[in-house]
Amino acid sequence: MSIDNLDSLLSGGTKSAKFENPGDTITGVITEVTTRQKTEFGTGKPQFWDDGLPQQQIVVTIQTTLAEDEDDDGLRAIYIKGWGAQLKAFRAAVQAAGAKPEKGDDFTATFTGYGPKAPTGGFPPKTYQYAIRKLSQIDALVGGPAAAAPAAPTTPAAATPTAANPAAEQAKGLIGLGLSDEQITAATGLDATVVALIRSQTGGALAAAAGAQTGF
Structure with missing residues (x-):
């Protein structure tokens, strides 16, 4: 089974966003935000914690301008673990935006590097930064301006207005x-x-x- 076919099965037809090297980023307009039980890579087997509770993840589907082939609709699914550093980064993005992500908002995910290895070994976990920008109804319909990567906090006097579409x-x-x-x-x-x-x-x-x- 190819990686593309596995992505399709895991995400119900939507390709997974690819983050291969630190600094890789993807931006698009949200089409759906859901939660889903995490599955084992390669087998699709549902994952559980030791106490029997399912391991949950957030799935943010965005519309991008990417097109790997003529059948590519540009939709990409971003999977965010519902625990640990990824959940913490997602909560920080929600707090910065002042609201949870919704359909029509701009969403950016950036692969920032690797965290420490688990005591049991294995590969170090990937770390991410997320950004949410609430868009107006018109901006959402026409694609809207791309969300910028989160910047360092600035004072209101130094802030500049966002350019209109x-x-x-x-x-x-x-x-x-x-x-x-x-x-x-x-x-x-x-x-x-x-x-x-x-x-x-x-x-x-x-x-x-x-x-x-x-x-x-």
């Missing part, structure tokens, strides 16, 4: 010029559904501004 901002400007949805779709490459959403939000903002100027 260029295509979405362009669409807002074209709406203000009176162009139709079809023209905006052709000019920006955005999906018609996204353009309609931007128009509805932009229209509400313009109406509010007009009301403030007229006193209504």
Whole structure:
């Protein structure tokens, strides 16, 4: 059985994210977050603790731009152990984001190195860093800006605002010029559904501004 086929069986059709060397990273928009019992590599046998409780893991599935072949849909599953250093790193990411990861959020996983070997020997465990960025509805639909790796804490005065999605901002400007949805779709490459959403939000903002100027 090939590694690709094993990945497919373990993740229900979704390829596993690959982390071969320290520094390897992957980013994408979350399509699903679930928990699943850990299985033994190579056999698929469910894993249990000595007390009989199942070993649980978090599975974050993300939509990426990766394409290993013509049948590759770009989906990748990231497996996070529900204990130890990996769970601690995941909790840190949740705390930094201020909320649990959800569908539509940006998620980044980075292979940072290796932890100490277990007393019983074997390979040293891989260590990871995770980052969650909560995205707006429009950003999620158009793919959103890629989440950056977690940076060192900074003061509010040194913080800089996040740049808006260029295509979405362009669409807002074209709406203000009176162009139709079809023209905006052709000019920006955005999906018609996204353009309609931007128009509805932009229209509400313009109406509010007009009301403030007229006193209504």
